[in-house]
């Protein structure tokens with residue numbers, strides 16, 4: 019199943035810079051691992067915001083839930099999820 023996920027990061031202003039850098043490094047490694055596995059299919063920065071729009075390709079909503087809950091930045095994120103289905107005009111075979 020494909021899901022569109024929007025994540026907005028709100029790191030507390032009083033978090034030490036080193037702690038934030040450590041969490042961001044863990045987040046990057048986790049994200050890139052999931053991208054290598056094909057579960058995190060796309061990630062785009064939303065211009066001007068500390069937000070991304072991503073496409074996940076997972077078995078079901080429960081798998082997505084577990085992946086999102088394990089994000090190192092999860093405690094500092096607002097997340098919105100939309101389930102996607104194939105558009106009848108799509109020419110891409112992997113849009114499902």
Ligand SMILES: O=C(O)C[C@H]1C=CC(=O)O1
Nearest residue numbers: 027045046049068069070
């Ligand atoms: O920067 C972000 O948008 C938040 C998060 C998502 C992937 C990653 O490496 O960081």
